[in-house]
Amino acid sequence: MTKPNNFLQNLMKPFKLNSSKEGPEEEDLEKIAEQEQKQFSFETLLSATKDFHPTHKLGEGGFGPVYKGKLDDGREIAVKKLSHSSNQGKKEFMNEAKLLARVQHRNIVNLLGYCAHGVEKLLVYEYVANESLDKLLFKSDKRGQLDWKTRYNIIIGIARGLLYLHQDSHSCIIHRDIKASNILLDDKWVPKIADFGMARLFPEDQTHVNTRVAGTNGYMAPEYVMHGHLSVGADVFSFGVLVLELISGQRNSTFSQQHVEAQNLLDWAYKHHKKDRSLEIMDPELASSAVTEEVKTCIHIGLLCTQGDPQSRPHMRRIVVLLSRKPSNLEEPGRPGVPGSRYRRSRRPGGMSSTAGTFGTAGTFGESDSRTFNSSSNTKTATASTSASRETPP
Numbered sequence: 001m002t003k004p005n006n007f008l009q010n011l012m013k014p015f016k017l018n019s020s021k022e023g024p025e026e027e028d029l030e031k032i033a034e035q036e037q038k039q040f041s042f043e044t045l046l047s048a049t050k051d052f053h054p055t056h057k058l059g060e061g062g063f064g065p066v067y068k069g070k071l072d073d074g075r076e077i078a079v080k081k082l083s084h085s086s087n088q089g090k091k092e093f094m095n096e097a098k099l100l101a102r103v104q105h106r107n108i109v110n111l112l113g114y115c116a117h118g119v120e121k122l123l124v125y126e127y128v129a130n131e132s133l134d135k136l137l138f139k140s141d142k143r144g145q146l147d148w149k150t151r152y153n154i155i156i157g158i159a160r161g162l163l164y165l166h167q168d169s170h171s172c173i174i175h176r177d178i179k180a181s182n183i184l185l186d187d188k189w190v191p192k193i194a195d196f197g198m199a200r201l202f203p204e205d206q207t208h209v210n211t212r213v214a215g216t217n218g219y220m221a222p223e224y225v226m227h228g229h230l231s232v233g234a235d236v237f238s239f240g241v242l243v244l245e246l247i248s249g250q251r252n253s254t255f256s257q258q259h260v261e262a263q264n265l266l267d268w269a270y271k272h273h274k275k276d277r278s279l280e281i282m283d284p285e286l287a288s289s290a291v292t293e294e295v296k297t298c299i300h301i302g303l304l305c306t307q308g309d310p311q312s313r314p315h316m317r318r319i320v321v322l323l324s325r326k327p328s329n330l331e332e333p334g335r336p337g338v339p340g341s342r343y344r345r346s347r348r349p350g351g352m353s354s355t356a357g358t359f360g361t362a363g364t365f366g367e368s369d370s371r372t373f374n375s376s377s378n379t380k381t382a383t384a385s386t387s388a389s390r391e392t393p394p
């Protein structure tokens with residue numbers, strides 16, 4: 001992949017902090033394509049997708065429709081076509097184009113190139129054969145395809161992809177929307193982190209920035225939801241939610257368990273862990289394939305990642321290490337944080353706080369705020385100050 005220096009330098013500019021206005025000057029897709037030397041002609045994409053035939057449509061996201069295609073050299077591709085109607089979509093589209101241009105990793109979806117043709121703007125990705133994780137994990141007739149070994153490898157793969165984004169790529173990138181529907185699985189079940197529309201370059205010398213809140217209910221860290229306080233810890237929190245979802249087969253945002261004293265998946269897992277009965281949260285589909293020590297460790301890691309106190313959450317490097325060898329003496333997790341909840345630093349030894357993680361505390365958003373925890377599974381959360389579904393990208 002060629003990455004001319006001036007282009008990279010341009011990209012290295014950190015995003016504007018706490019700004020509701022447009023971020024760094026919007027680059028034109030044509031310019032990016034030229035600089036990256038990864039241009040696709042519109043004719044090539046027309047031919048690959050049979051004129052964007054409806055039977056080639058894979059789905060529709062925030063930017064617009066996505067089509068499956070096949071290039072003349074036999075490569076299968078997914079083509080994201082920016083819908084003309086959404087200005088917000090355009091910004092995220094450009095954000096994705098810019099950020100994905102700078103990353104290359106086995107666990108991050110590979111952007112093959114760009115196409116700008118009049119008003120048409122398109123991004124071309126490697127085709128990832130096994131769809132997004134949510135379509136398997138949360139469908140009872142499909143969940144069985146994901147045995148424990150597969151789920152464990154998915155957890156490790158996502159952790160490695162996030163470590164790369166946070167620490168090992170050109171500069172720190174916070175994804176901000178880690179969730180099951182943004183994890184694509186290839187034909188060998190290798191997970192690929194996708195959807196960089198909301199991702200942010202993170203200034204090197206800072207531990208956190210304040211920004212407007214955007215993300216998906218059920219996955220967002222409480223300090224981010226309540227105060228717009230964004231750090232790598234926000235991605236770690238979302239990763240922890242995803243780990244617990246992979247183990248339980250339950251969606252956090254629509255969690256419901258009859259006869260249990262827990263209001264959400266994190267709380268449920270935490271209570272079971274405290275009683276040394278964490279295996280009871282395991283998806284019954286895993287009964288025959290589970291390696292119980294690994295499952296317990298992953299639940300423990302999921303709980304460490306979802307602690308209300310962001311300072312207590314591990315960094316991705318440590319998580320990758322913990323996942324790669326049998327850890328001994330893992331510290332006890334503090335109470336999980338829940339979007340919409342308040343967190344407090346523990347004053348008690350052992351990381352327990354009696355007031356932490358109370359679900360449903362309205363916090364700074366007031367009573368009229370509709371972002372209840374059990375709202376629809378894939379709802380993008382409103383910003384603190386407006387009802388826009390996603391933040392203005394840089």
Ligand SMILES: Nc1ncnc2c1ncn2[C@@H]1O[C@H](COP(=O)(O)OP(=O)(O)OP(=O)(O)O)[C@@H](O)[C@H]1O
Pocket residue numbers: 058059060061062063064065066078080109125126127128129131132181182184194195
């Ligand atoms: N590289 C790819 N390979 C295979 N399928 C893909 C690829 N990229 C996207 N898709 C599929 O296309 C559909 C739309 O994806 P897209 O990322 O645009 O939106 P989304 O993640 O579903 O929604 P949102 O944008 O609201 O988060 C999804 O069903 C996804 O599985």
